[in-house]
Amino acid sequence: MMATSLSTPKLTTTMSSSPALHNLFSKKLPSPLSLPKTLSSLSHLRRTSTSHPHHHLHSRRRFSVSAVDSGNGADSARHYDFDLFTIGAGSGGVRASRFAANFGASVAVCELPFSTISSDTAGGVGGTCVLRGCVPKKLLVYASKFAHEFEESNGFGWRYEIEPKHDWSTLIANKNAELKRLTGIYKNVLSNANVTLIEGRGKIVDPHTVDVDGKLYSARHILVSVGGRPFIPEIPGSEYAIDSDAALDLPTKPEKIAIVGGGYIAVEFAGIFNGLTSDVHVFIRQKKVLRGFDEEVRDFVQEQMALRGIEFHAEESPQAIVKAADGSLSLKTNKGTIEGFSHIMFATGRRPNTKNLGLEAVGVKLSKNGAMEVDKFSRTAVPSIWAVGDVTDRVNLTPIALMEGGAIAKTLFLNEPTMPDYRAVPSAVFSQPPIGQVGLSEEQAVEQYGDVDIYTSNFRPLKATLSGLPDRTFMKLMVCAKTNKVLGLHMCGEDSPEIVQGFAVAVKAGLTKADLDSTIGIHPTAAEEFVTMRTPTRKIRKDPPSQGKIDSDVKAAKVAGIGVFGMTAAEFPESTDEACFLLRPVTNLSTSTSSGIFLL
Numbered sequence: 001m002m003a004t005s006l007s008t009p010k011l012t013t014t015m016s017s018s019p020a021l022h023n024l025f026s027k028k029l030p031s032p033l034s035l036p037k038t039l040s041s042l043s044h045l046r047r048t049s050t051s052h053p054h055h056h057l058h059s060r061r062r063f064s065v066s067a068v069d070s071g072n073g074a075d076s077a078r079h080y081d082f083d084l085f086t087i088g089a090g091s092g093g094v095r096a097s098r099f100a101a102n103f104g105a106s107v108a109v110c111e112l113p114f115s116t117i118s119s120d121t122a123g124g125v126g127g128t129c130v131l132r133g134c135v136p137k138k139l140l141v142y143a144s145k146f147a148h149e150f151e152e153s154n155g156f157g158w159r160y161e162i163e164p165k166h167d168w169s170t171l172i173a174n175k176n177a178e179l180k181r182l183t184g185i186y187k188n189v190l191s192n193a194n195v196t197l198i199e200g201r202g203k204i205v206d207p208h209t210v211d212v213d214g215k216l217y218s219a220r221h222i223l224v225s226v227g228g229r230p231f232i233p234e235i236p237g238s239e240y241a242i243d244s245d246a247a248l249d250l251p252t253k254p255e256k257i258a259i260v261g262g263g264y265i266a267v268e269f270a271g272i273f274n275g276l277t278s279d280v281h282v283f284i285r286q287k288k289v290l291r292g293f294d295e296e297v298r299d300f301v302q303e304q305m306a307l308r309g310i311e312f313h314a315e316e317s318p319q320a321i322v323k324a325a326d327g328s329l330s331l332k333t334n335k336g337t338i339e340g341f342s343h344i345m346f347a348t349g350r351r352p353n354t355k356n357l358g359l360e361a362v363g364v365k366l367s368k369n370g371a372m373e374v375d376k377f378s379r380t381a382v383p384s385i386w387a388v389g390d391v392t393d394r395v396n397l398t399p400i401a402l403m404e405g406g407a408i409a410k411t412l413f414l415n416e417p418t419m420p421d422y423r424a425v426p427s428a429v430f431s432q433p434p435i436g437q438v439g440l441s442e443e444q445a446v447e448q449y450g451d452v453d454i455y456t457s458n459f460r461p462l463k464a465t466l467s468g469l470p471d472r473t474f475m476k477l478m479v480c481a482k483t484n485k486v487l488g489l490h491m492c493g494e495d496s497p498e499i500v501q502g503f504a505v506a507v508k509a510g511l512t513k514a515d516l517d518s519t520i521g522i523h524p525t526a527a528e529e530f531v532t533m534r535t536p537t538r539k540i541r542k543d544p545p546s547q548g549k550i551d552s553d554v555k556a557a558k559v560a561g562i563g564v565f566g567m568t569a570a571e572f573p574e575s576t577d578e579a580c581f582l583l584r585p586v587t588n589l590s591t592s593t594s595s596g597i598f599l600l
């Protein structure tokens, strides 16, 4: 999976609203009271199966044929083929389906046949993350990193009799074999959970019926988890462009590639192809990459990538692609034409995969970019139809789809109405060097809190002293001047995703700067910098202390709670910090333009 974007808004404390955040928070929740009464019978069955694990299947059957009012428009006397029918076996769909089955529900999931490239007729169990996103991308990142490591090794005394050569076809064949293994594993995961897998294209024909290639299946609940697809803007010659699906499965290595876009996918693939020794040009319509990320991190990563040989073309928008007689491609932009590309890749965002699913006909509401609109429990306007993952265009990341899928299963089949928790979502960009981050950027922290202490460390890592390469590492903390809470923690440098995952636990648990100061470093590591930053690089104070406007706002928030669009104070986290972390994920939402919290 890849769940979604960088058109990230500047957060404000006003009522200005991000469409995506609005989606996330403004929907009126069908009262938990209207959740299926079947929940109580399921909960009973679950207890039965817990005490007698081997009675699990028996329990499931009894549940699936039970005729109980579902409170979701289901006919109480009706028999359904399944309690849950899931369309799409990606991260969110697999998670929801197998958890629901473990909770005693009878579950089917339909998915298209396996292919490395998605289309209207091909997909595969595992979905975007496993087959066309996170996993193959990371494998290619691993492949490409060796080039830098070979270079680093020289300063440590390594000599190669011949230059290491890379064999593209070995990499792609091994990667594809791994994808086939993984799709097999995911099929087993489903069958071990007693989920029925149906191969084919699902289309909703009524609120309780799915048509899979002409065969009808009825279900008490339908879950749509079909993900998204790469989006290429229509410009003359766009048929010559490749997207990320194709870029992960090219028959030959690009000699010279143009990558259009400055988001996650663009910077990750720029690193991949650069490491594998292609000549890489990145075209961004902004001044710099990764809109929505911390400004210093954006500058730093772009500078480091440029030092490794990637050429950035800032403020250049694509206008046309022309194919020459020799097969080479030219990219025409607002600033001129660059010739001689073997490949032109567009990494210009992804769109929800909602075409031809029958959604609008049954009353499901779609947003302007085709995303399914859902409430805080991932339920659509049609009470029996639910959606999770990238198809809802909330926070388009695999772990979020997993969380949403797990929450649905609990809500429907464990009698535990569960809202996904979007606070302090950490994320990484597997650029080279990679980025890890959790919480607010400096810009967001200042916007939300006013008085913020910024700690930064920009250093030459130990490894670079002998490698002689110009590699540096950048780390940054945003600390609330009033509460001492760590509002944001960012790192760009080797291993930063691995390092930040650990710190994200602490940030979610309410990490303060004092906690960091009292922690002993592990020496010598890059990570120890986070516990040895003693002096703020700068202290930002929005108002003179006596005027105290921000002070009183923050106090008000603490006393009265915080609202985020449609959420009531009761539903919302009590602390200001949590509210701001809740907003953080919008940096991953492609359609957002602005967002905010308001104080009650």
Ligand SMILES: NC(=O)C1=CN([C@@H]2O[C@H](COP(=O)(O)OP(=O)(O)OC[C@H]3O[C@@H](n4cnc5c(N)ncnc54)[C@H](OP(=O)(O)O)[C@@H]3O)[C@@H](O)[C@H]2O)C=CC1
Binding pocket: 001, 002, 003, 004, 005, 006, 007, 233, 260, 261, 262, 263, 264, 265, 266, 268, 284, 285, 286, 290, 291, 317, 318, 347, 348, 349, 350, 395, 396, 397, 427, 428, 429, 430, 588, 589, 590
């Ligand atoms: N490591 C991870 O967690 C990863 C996550 N993902 C997920 O996948 C989603 C899709 O990634 P990605 O495709 O990079 O999308 P993003 O939305 O992150 O970035 C799209 C980029 O394309 C630019 N762009 C959009 N339209 C045009 C256009 N018409 N002409 C020129 N430039 C354009 C945008 O510019 P502008 O900034 O001006 O809008 C932006 O730089 C991400 O949102 C992310 O959540 C993907 C890969 C890895």
Ligand SMILES: N[C@@H](CCC(=O)N[C@@H](CSSC[C@H](NC(=O)CC[C@H](N)C(=O)O)C(=O)NCC(=O)O)C(=O)NCC(=O)O)C(=O)O
Binding pocket: 090, 091, 092, 094, 095, 096, 098, 126, 129, 130, 135, 182, 185, 398, 399, 402
């Ligand atoms: N994190 C490790 C392991 C990677 C990993 O988790 N690999 C996955 C495949 S890709 S990842 C695909 C993704 N899985 C996950 O994200 C794993 C999630 C975590 N373990 C958890 O339980 O939350 C997913 O779609 N999950 C659906 C679901 O869990 O229901 C796997 O299944 N490996 C088995 C194997 O190799 O034998 C790494 O990066 O090295």
